[in-house]
Amino acid sequence: MRSVLGQLHLNKVTKSFGDIKVIKGVTLDIQDGEFVVFVGPSGCGKSTLLRIIAGLDDATTGDIVIDGAKVNDLAPVNRGIAMVFQSYALYPHMTVFENIAFPLRVEKMPEAELTAKVEAVAKVLQLDQRLQQKPGALSGGQRQRVAIGRAIVREPKIFLFDEPLSNLDAALRADMRIELTKMHHDLAATMIYVTHDQIEAMTMADRIVVLNGGFVSQVGKPLELYHKPQNKFVAGFIGNPKMNFLPATCTAAGPDGVTVTCEGQTIMVPVEPRNGLIGKTLTLGIRPEHIHLGKGDIRFDVVPTVVERLGVNTIVYATATGAEPFSAMLPGAANVSVDTPSTIGFNAADCHLFDGADQALERRTDLHEIDMAQLAAQSA
Amino acid sequence: MSTSTPMINRYKWYEIIGIYCGIALFLIFVLSPFVEGFLVSLKPLSRLFSSPYRFWPEHGSFAAYSTMWESVPGFARYVFNSLFISGVATVVVLMLVVPAAYAFARFRFPGRGPLLGAFLAVNMFSGAVLIIPLFRLMRSMGVLNTYWAMIVPGVAFLIPTAIWLLRTYMLRIPKELEEAAYVDGASRLYTFRRVILPLAMPGITVVAITTFINAYSQQFIYALTFNSKTDYMPLPIGLFAYFGRQEVIWNELMAASFVGIAPAMIVIFFLQRHLVSGLTAGAVK
Numbered sequence: 001m002r003s004v005l006g007q008l009h010l011n012k013v014t015k016s017f018g019d020i021k022v023i024k025g026v027t028l029d030i031q032d033g034e035f036v037v038f039v040g041p042s043g044c045g046k047s048t049l050l051r052i053i054a055g056l057d058d059a060t061t062g063d064i065v066i067d068g069a070k071v072n073d074l075a076p077v078n079r080g081i082a083m084v085f086q087s088y089a090l091y092p093h094m095t096v097f098e099n100i101a102f103p104l105r106v107e108k109m110p111e112a113e114l115t116a117k118v119e120a121v122a123k124v125l126q127l128d129q130r131l132q133q134k135p136g137a138l139s140g141g142q143r144q145r146v147a148i149g150r151a152i153v154r155e156p157k158i159f160l161f162d163e164p165l166s167n168l169d170a171a172l173r174a175d176m177r178i179e180l181t182k183m184h185h186d187l188a189a190t191m192i193y194v195t196h197d198q199i200e201a202m203t204m205a206d207r208i209v210v211l212n213g214g215f216v217s218q219v220g221k222p223l224e225l226y227h228k229p230q231n232k233f234v235a236g237f238i239g240n241p242k243m244n245f246l247p248a249t250c251t252a253a254g255p256d257g258v259t260v261t262c263e264g265q266t267i268m269v270p271v272e273p274r275n276g277l278i279g280k281t282l283t284l285g286i287r288p289e290h291i292h293l294g295k296g297d298i299r300f301d302v303v304p305t306v307v308e309r310l311g312v313n314t315i316v317y318a319t320a321t322g323a324e325p326f327s328a329m330l331p332g333a334a335n336v337s338v339d340t341p342s343t344i345g346f347n348a349a350d351c352h353l354f355d356g357a358d359q360a361l362e363r364r365t366d367l368h369e370i371d372m373a374q375l376a377a378q379s380a
Numbered sequence: 381m382s383t384s385t386p387m388i389n390r391y392k393w394y395e396i397i398g399i400y401c402g403i404a405l406f407l408i409f410v411l412s413p414f415v416e417g418f419l420v421s422l423k424p425l426s427r428l429f430s431s432p433y434r435f436w437p438e439h440g441s442f443a444a445y446s447t448m449w450e451s452v453p454g455f456a457r458y459v460f461n462s463l464f465i466s467g468v469a470t471v472v473v474l475m476l477v478v479p480a481a482y483a484f485a486r487f488r489f490p491g492r493g494p495l496l497g498a499f500l501a502v503n504m505f506s507g508a509v510l511i512i513p514l515f516r517l518m519r520s521m522g523v524l525n526t527y528w529a530m531i532v533p534g535v536a537f538l539i540p541t542a543i544w545l546l547r548t549y550m551l552r553i554p555k556e557l558e559e560a561a562y563v564d565g566a567s568r569l570y571t572f573r574r575v576i577l578p579l580a581m582p583g584i585t586v587v588a589i590t591t592f593i594n595a596y597s598q599q600f601i602y603a604l605t606f607n608s609k610t611d612y613m614p615l616p617i618g619l620f621a622y623f624g625r626q627e628v629i630w631n632e633l634m635a636a637s638f639v640g641i642a643p644a645m646i647v648i649f650f651l652q653r654h655l656v657s658g659l660t661a662g663a664v665k
Binding site: 054055056075076077078081082083085086087089091092093102103105106107150154 | 560561579
């Protein structure tokens with residue numbers, strides 16, 4: 001359907017506002033047709049990075065390369081990008097038709113061609129009955145679609161989305177998520193999507209870029225980030241409730257893994273060993289969903305302070321022996337109650353280990369959950 | 381409860397009485413000169429100084445409203461002059477202020493803050509303080525005794541308020557709209573014309589109305605100083621024609637004042653709704 005390419009390359013991009021460095025050197029390759037999500041906590045620079053790609057802000061240093069051409073000094077329209085804003089940025093005094101037609105009017109496209117294009121886009125987005133209305137008469141989801149329509153109509157190489165769903169309610173957000181994924185499939189265009197919502201990141205992305213404090217913390221497929229986070233930040237950021245961290249002391253390291261003592265018990269975690277670990281204090285990470293009631297390689301008692309029953313599972317918040325709060329996601333209606341000590345446990349195979357610099361020791365998990373071919377072979 | 385008044389707007393009966401008393405006091409203070417002026421315009425001249433003074437006119441009639449045109453034949457011209465001067469001043473102010481307000485609202489340039497402050501400071505001087513330098517300026521520009529003599533200084537003193545008013549309005553137009561237009565390839569000027577101007581229209585209307593009213597009311601001092609041609613005299617000077625050699629024709633003077641402000645009143649009356657919604661729209665989102 002489309003012949004235009006949308007390859008993006010960021011080379012050591014930095015951005016400073018006065019003395020404050022917001023982007024501290026980002027190098028990134030995005031392939032044509034990829035759906036890439038920038039995710040990170042507030043102030044991590046993800047929106048700034050998007051604005052730099054869009055051409056709304058300039059990079060302090062570094063290059064932005066689209067399809068092999070450096071575009072640092074090009075206006076947005078000449079970069080072949082289109083952007084959907086968080087606030088939709090619809091023109092309230094224009095009809096839906098004129099809103100979608102705006103980029104074409106700027107191009108001075110002949111009326112007949114313009115009408116045909118706008119109507120085609122409106123049909124795709126189910127806005128054909130709304131063309132003569134003003135944005136004020138539309139619902140949030142429809143406004144969002146008008147904003148997307150205005151981006152599609154120009155047939156850009158790269159779509160940029162700046163937290164486009166954050167103004168919608170939860171149900172609509174889920175719908176729009178599916179629509180956007182479908183749209184990405186149909187248009188086969190490169191899309192870069194900024195969000196702070198990790199569900200959006202996990203569900204829509206081909207690859208996720210986790211940003212933290214102006215640096216890229218990790219780039220990878222959603223499940224890769226989940227199973228093999230490269231550092232403690234990504235481990236804590238991906239997954240909800242967030243991963244629990246416990247102090248552990250390394251006692252031995254061999255080809256099969258690293259042996260640590262945690263909560264007075266010793267386990268061997270299957271991770272890639274490294275020199276000079278023995279005797280060091282490491283951080284052991286365990287996801288709440290990998291915690292079991294009463295069994296596991298390591299077991300200890302916690303006193304639940306809050307119990308949330310969601311039907312499909314039960315989330316327990318407790319204070320463990322350490323200062324950090326501890327959470328567990330137990331399947332179904334688990335037999336736990338507030339202020340009553342319960343024994344919980346987890347298995348060594350589910351553990352993550354981080355060194356003193358918060359860098360992960362690579363896990364020996366086979367990523368069959370990521371590789372669709374392996375997954376198919378396994379279930380066959 | 382049948383009432384749909386929000387809780388925050390509900391008052392006890394004595395509070396309501398208090399509120400209305402306050403409003404009444406204020407209105408009496410503001411409106412009584414107008415009321416008396418109107419009553420004077422209804423009285424025959426001979427009865428005006430009758431003693432004891434009567435507030436309510438005896439033998440009241442609207443005769444003064446027709447005789448005023450005969451006593452001062454040029455009166456219609458004066459009213460037209462006033463409208464013309466205010467109208468031109470308003471158009472000139474809008475042409476200068478709309479782009480300026482946009483620049484002050486959106487562009488960061490050195491001296492923006494001080495410049496805005498300077499505009500406010502200019503407003504602290506009344507035109508009267510600067511009348512002598514202004515006179516010299518007008519003379520060297522060679523515009524004394526023309527319409528421009530009243531329009532140019534009027535415009536100069538109207539610009540600051542207009543810029544402040546419109547800048548505040550334009551600050552409320554979301555920046556993303558311009559960014560979206562920019563991303564879609566629109567130039568600054570195109571964005572200004574297609575996006576900013578239509579959205580700023582209520583604000584521009586407010587500025588137009590206030591500018592027109594102020595221009596209407598402030599022309600007195602400039603007309604008195606910079607113009608001596610009877611043909612160009614605006615309304616406030618024209619009213620002096622009712623000051624005869626022996627006596628002041630008070631009833632006709634008052635009638636003429638009311639006729640003179642009627643055009644401005646009509647303008648306000650029709651645009652009042654816009655004015656109010658525009659101004660409050662500037663305060664709350």
